[in-house]
Structure formats: C-alpha cells, structure tokens
Amino acid sequence: MTTVSRADRPDDPARDRAFKGDLVALIPHLRAFARTLTGDPTAADDLAQDAMMKAWDARASFEMGTNMKAWTFMILRNQFYSEKRRSWRQSQLDQEAAERTLVAIDDPAAPVALDELRLGLGMLPSEQREALVLVGAGGFAYEEAAEICGCAVGTVKSRVSRARRALQDILDRGEYHRDGAAASEAMGSILAHAERLSNAR
Amino acid sequence: MKQPPRRSGALDEARLRQQAIGARLRQIFDDVVNEPVPDEFLDILRDADARDAGKGR
Numbered sequence: 129m130t131t132v133s134r135a136d137r138p139d140d141p142a143r144d145r146a147f148k149g150d151l152v153a154l155i156p157h158l159r160a161f162a163r164t165l166t167g168d169p170t171a172a173d174d175l176a177q178d179a180m181m182k183a184w185d186a187r188a189s190f191e192m193g194t195n196m197k198a199w200t201f202m203i204l205r206n207q208f209y210s211e212k213r214r215s216w217r218q219s220q221l222d223q224e225a226a227e228r229t230l231v232a233i234d235d236p237a238a239p240v241a242l243d244e245l246r247l248g249l250g251m252l253p254s255e256q257r258e259a260l261v262l263v264g265a266g267g268f269a270y271e272e273a274a275e276i277c278g279c280a281v282g283t284v285k286s287r288v289s290r291a292r293r294a295l296q297d298i299l300d301r302g303e304y305h306r307d308g309a310a311a312s313e314a315m316g317s318i319l320a321h322a323e324r325l326s327n328a329r
Numbered sequence: 330m331k332q333p334p335r336r337s338g339a340l341d342e343a344r345l346r347q348q349a350i351g352a353r354l355r356q357i358f359d360d361v362v363n364e365p366v367p368d369e370f371l372d373i374l375r376d377a378d379a380r381d382a383g384k385g386r
Contacts, residue, residue, distance in 0.1 A: 156363070156364070244347055244356060292347055296343070296346055
C-alpha cells in the first residue's frame with residue numbers, strides 16, 4: 129500500500145499542530161461512525177485508527193477551514209469499503225444474539241429498545257445504513273452526506289427514507305413474531321423481508 | 330408486505346414511531362461519541378507526529 133509521500137508536504141509545524149488538534153477532537157465521532165458501519169467495537173476501533181492515520185498522512189491535501197469532519201468521514205468510509213470490511217457485519221449478525229433480542233421484548237408498548245434498533249440497523253443494506261446514520265445521527269446535511277458517500281443528494285434522500293421505512297418494518301415484524309412463531313423462523317422472515325425492501329425501488 | 334392504514338391515527342402513530350427510532354439512533358451514536366477515547370488513538374498519532382518531525386528536518 130502506498131501512502132502520501134511526506135517529502136511532498138510543505139513542512140509547517142504550526143499548521144500540523146492545528147490539524148492534529150482538530151483531528152483529535154474528531155476521534156470520538158470517527159469511532160461512532162465506524163461502530164455503526166462495522167457493528168463490532170474492536171473492528172470499529174481498528175477502522176477508526178486506520179482512518180485517523182490516513183487523514184494524518186494526507187493532511188497536506190486538506191484545505192484548512194473546510195469541513196474536516198466530512199473529510200475524515202469520507203476517508204473512513206472509503207477505508208471501510210476498500211477493505212471490504214462489510215463482511216464483519218455478516219459475522220457480527222450472530223443468529224443466537226438476534227433470537228435472544230427478539231424473544232426478550234414482550235411488552236408491545238415498550239419504546240424501541242436499543243438492542244433491537246442496533247439489530248435492525250445491522251439488517252439494513254450498508255448504503256442505507258450509512259445514509260441514515262450520517263443524516264439522522266451524525267449531524268450532516270443531505271448535501272454533506274452526499275459528498276461523503278460520493279453520490280447525488282437525491283440518492284441520499286431516497287436512501288434515508290427507505291432506511292427509515294425498512295427499520296420501522298423490521299421492528300414491527302420483530303414484535304409481530306414475538307408471540308407465535310419460533311424466533312429463528314422470525315429472523316429468517318425478517319432477513320428475507322429486509323432484502324426484498326432493499327431491492328425494491 | 331405493507332399493511333394499509335387501519336385507522337385515521339395511523340399516520341400520527343407512524344410519525345411517533347419514527348421519532349422514537351430517530352431518538353434511539355442518535356443515542357446509539359452519541360453513546361459512542363461520549364465514550365472515553367482509548368489511549369491507543371493518541372499514542373499512534375503522537376508516534377506518527379514524532380516520526381514525521383524527525384524525518385522533516
């Protein structure tokens with residue numbers, strides 16, 4: 129793997145210090161974004177560290193005063209996809225944990241449980257999940273999210289709205305299956321449904 | 330399959346559900362943001378900085 133040649137970088141210690149301070153302040157956000165992408169805390173921190181170092185190595189190409197949060201999120205996202213780390217997500221969706229979550233909630237009036245939502249989030253196609261997280265939790269405008277994901281603003285809007293619908297549906301079906309069918313059957317049905325939703329326009 | 334709305338309040342209910350999901354989503358994200366950053370992050374960055382400074386001049 130090649131990194132940005134350090135010899136090409138203008139040597140400016142004051143600029144580096146300012147950059148480093150900003151980068152350090154963004155670490156908690158990078159960790160959170162990585163956690164939602166991978167679903168696994170250890171893998172997420174590896175990813176966030178890689179992204180942090182990529183950003184540091186590429187600091188000469190960053191224009192100070194522009195949106196550094198969006199810039200680092202883009203780096204992290206590219207890193208995630210380039211290493212095909214979405215396979216983490218698959219292994220992380222451990223069937224047993226899923227079943228436990230689904231059967232554990234038996235109060236239909238209960239607010240959306242965190243674990244249930246984490247699980248639902250994990251079932252979304254990655255491009256819907258990232259769009260929803262960036263806009264719904266990361267504090268990005270649609271335009272910024274589009275830049276981070278390298279797609280059109282309209283695409284982000286449609287992904288966010290599909291993600292919301294799918295999540296709602298996944299959660300509703302989780303409740304529906306609680307009383308009757310076996311949890312594993314429910315899981316299969318939810319996964320199949322999530323897939324149908326994600327393929328639908 | 331989508332279920333047709335059963336009653337007039339269905340839309341409001343859906344909106345409330347979405348708000349609840351949104352709040353939880355932000356909570357999941359913010360919980361991680363509020364975690365203390367593992368020392369490893371700062372160590373790696375400090376080492377890289379020191380290495381670059383050594384090379385630079």
